[in-house]
Amino acid sequence: MRETELLIVEDDDRIAAVLTDYAEASGYATRRVARGDLVLETLDAKMPDLILLDIMLPGMDGLEVCRRVRERSSVPIIMITARVEEIDRLLGLELGADDYLCKPFSPREVMARVKAVLRRTRGEIGPRDRLVLDDNANAVEHRGQRVELTPTEFGLLAALAARPGRIFSRSQLMDAAYRDFRVVSDRTIDAHVGNVRRKLATLDPDREFIASVYGAGYRFEA
Numbered sequence: 396m397r398e399t400e401l402l403i404v405e406d407d408d409r410i411a412a413v414l415t416d417y418a419e420a421s422g423y424a425t426r427r428v429a430r431g432d433l434v435l436e437t438l439d440a441k442m443p444d445l446i447l448l449d450i451m452l453p454g455m456d457g458l459e460v461c462r463r464v465r466e467r468s469s470v471p472i473i474m475i476t477a478r479v480e481e482i483d484r485l486l487g488l489e490l491g492a493d494d495y496l497c498k499p500f501s502p503r504e505v506m507a508r509v510k511a512v513l514r515r516t517r518g519e520i521g522p523r524d525r526l527v528l529d530d531n532a533n534a535v536e537h538r539g540q541r542v543e544l545t546p547t548e549f550g551l552l553a554a555l556a557a558r559p560g561r562i563f564s565r566s567q568l569m570d571a572a573y574r575d576f577r578v579v580s581d582r583t584i585d586a587h588v589g590n591v592r593r594k595l596a597t598l599d600p601d602r603e604f605i606a607s608v609y610g611a612g613y614r615f616e617a
Contacts, residue, residue, distance in 0.1 A: 431455030
């Protein structure tokens with residue numbers, strides 16, 4: 396059976412070495428590219444199963460690399476940034492990345508994200524593990540159980556669940572939850588997320604469906 400291969404696009408030798416060590420310890424094969432302008436020719440030579448893509452790169456920045464990769468391939472991409480202000484650009488642009496991480500990060504978390512993205516993109520999540528949303532009743536079902544949500548809670552959950560792994564800012568969730576485009580505070584959105592989490596916990600107390608992303612917003616965990 397062919398090894399799953401990760402392409403690590405990172406110009407910092409130390410970070411690249413850490414990612415390589417953890418990836419290989421997790422059973423993945425790896426290749427590394429240190430410049431953004433070398434990524435496309437690397438993909439032409441051999442397409443990896445997933446790309447770990449830094450944003451700040453010599454030759455071509457990671458945002459542009461992501462755009463160009465998406466023009467030719469749907470290969471999963473996890474973007475890595477050292478600057479919190481880049482988050483708004485990632486959230487605001489339809490780049491097609493599957494997930495992103497902020498430095499400094501835990502290498503174990505990176506590997507967990509890699510596994511989650513690969514499972515999701517390969518369709519390895521079984522029917523029993525899925526949430527089933529009933530938009531006629533503002534309800535959600537999981538493993539034979541059912542819980543009702545308010546219309547606002549349902550809109551918020553539906554937006555998150557439609558794009559597993561994508562990080563949504565509070566303002567984006569505000570637009571999804573309130574169809575009349577009213578403006579509410581971040582605390583109000585946080586309160587709605589908390590209510591949804593508590594209701595989902597009654598369906599599966601051992602699973603975190605909605606993860607908080609520090610400084611950015613929330614992400615649905617497939």
